[in-house]
Amino acid sequence: MHIDKAALGDLACGAAFLGSGGGGDPYHNRLIGEARIARQGPFQLIGLDALADDALVAPCGWIGAPAVSIEKLPNGSEAARGLRRLEQLLGRRVDAVLPIEIGGGNALAPLLAAAELGIPVVDADGMGRAFPESQMSIFSIRGLSACPSVLTGPCGSLAVIETPDNHAHERLARQLSIALGGDAHMVEYPLTGRQAKDHAIPGSISTAIAAGAAIRAARANGAAPFEALFAALRGSRLYPFAGVLFDGKIVDLEREIRDGFSCGNIVIEGFGGAGRMDLAFQNENLVARRDGTVCAMTPDIITIMDRETADAITTDRLKYGQRVKVVGAAAPWMLREAHALALVGPAAFGMADPYIPIETLNPWRTA
């Protein structure tokens, strides 16, 4: 399979939705990717089943505050330096990369990394959405180690982390990302092909492309882009429920960079005084309350989108006055198991509310 310019645009659009507000705005990575395609042709995508069991697969992406990444641009060498260092550490070549998260710019960055090394990207990812912390990956949920991991940043800086504890790894990587200027490239959870096949969220890149393509086609045909998106998500095996949670205007927005994350709160007022929605985010949107009652919570996807164009608005691009729809989607089932919820559910973010599936809270038509 190949990702050409149109598919890259669709991936950027679909991944921005799947990011639940996080993963970073895909805009820069899309531009760099388009330039690369114009110069050297499309990106190479392979399915999980194309991996040899003993292949070395390197999940990668950027760690940091998305609000930083839109001002501090990469120099372009970060990913390749990190991957080459992993090869040195493990004494062998990396056979393929995959996005550690399918959300936002982090869905696209591994394409650039792979092209740099002349290797393919695997149609899969480590989170099925975006999450703010490294241990919130399916690989960690399934007991695999994040280490050795390699962080690279500006001016030739590089760090290798080794620790048996994925939470300790997150703390170390987070502090390093702060010292590297607020975001850094990270190669982590090095996998065998067998581990990737057993644990990675399968098909998430092609699902993101399909979601983006559905929105693009609807726009071109004058059809309703949100309905097209929901149909594409429901059609995937990963995101079986999706729908609108709220429709209104952003009337309040608090944002700060705290402990290396973009954190904040959003208030959206319904049109014509039709209620309000409160959202809290830590890089990603984590919980949505409609008139004070929870209507969606992590790990389910909560994305704020432009109400006309259906462009997802990542948390770093939110602004007062934006007229938006808040859209929700069920997370992939692997993230909803009890031991997964311990790492990615509400309790993992210090919330007292028990997890209730988004389709229980919002009985959407599934026709």
Next chain:
Amino acid sequence: MHIDKAALGDLACGAAFLGSGGGGDPYHNRLIGEARIARQGPFQLIGLDALADDALVAPCGWIGAPAVSIEKLPNGSEAARGLRRLEQLLGRRVDAVLPIEIGGGNALAPLLAAAELGIPVVDADGMGRAFPESQMSIFSIRGLSACPSVLTGPCGSLAVIETPDNHAHERLARQLSIALGGDAHMVEYPLTGRQAKDHAIPGSISTAIAAGAAIRAARANGAAPFEALFAALRGSRLYPFAGVLFDGKIVDLEREIRDGFSCGNIVIEGFGGAGRMDLAFQNENLVARRDGTVCAMTPDIITIMDRETADAITTDRLKYGQRVKVVGAAAPWMLREAHALALVGPAAFGMADPYIPIETLNPWRTA
């Protein structure tokens, strides 16, 4: 040369003085060192001239907030794990270690590290005192790289840093030390034997031992311990001037752990209303003002000592009400050159005052 139990005690005493308040209280390392000597005999110390030009010499010590180190004890494997990892990185054995700083507990920790590997400690160090930041070493002053460096912490955590910029290295290492619980072991500035001979502060371990021995002998003989210390320092080629800056009682002490450092301010009131002294510290005492006028400043040594016993009180052990003498000593000349002052002088700590040598500010008898 060997360091037996008596010499270890003298080293702890002398290094606590040379630390200018920092380097960590040597108490724990002294106890661990005594146990090691009882079990396996004295530590092996060699002179710089015993190093082959192509030897691999590893400066090492603990990085973090001294106030943390007195509560969070090492598990004992940190140093050996870091040194072994450096050997892996460089593809050869480490031939000898040296203290990155001769101050406080960091003068003793490398003895334990060396004994663990069965190699000697070099009679030299990287700072001629203690400083709070990694790039404040003679090796950095002379243009050598801190990298690769290896940090090790509790529970098997380890990180390798590579960066061409020693200030960036400090930022990365500092953030890692925070994530590792507030202090961590670090192997840094790997040197050839030639580089160690050209740049390390020579003889600082034996000078610290001599200073400690002078205090011990004076106590045993009922002589004045401070005068004995000053005579020992003046007799060394490293610390040609030393004397008392102030005598009084600690009446105010502000301390906080900020950005991974122990920072604070101290007010000492002279006995019988004889003026006051204000000191500011960042791990180490940095500047002393007598009745509002600077009387000593970094890189010169400023150490608060018990006024009866002449025991140095590291910044992590300061308490309201302690009756103390504040003692100063000239820093080794290598730290007083113009390009050295840029890294370790008052400007490096954001102070506007120009550096004035302590012997100019305090015309002590040098007889």
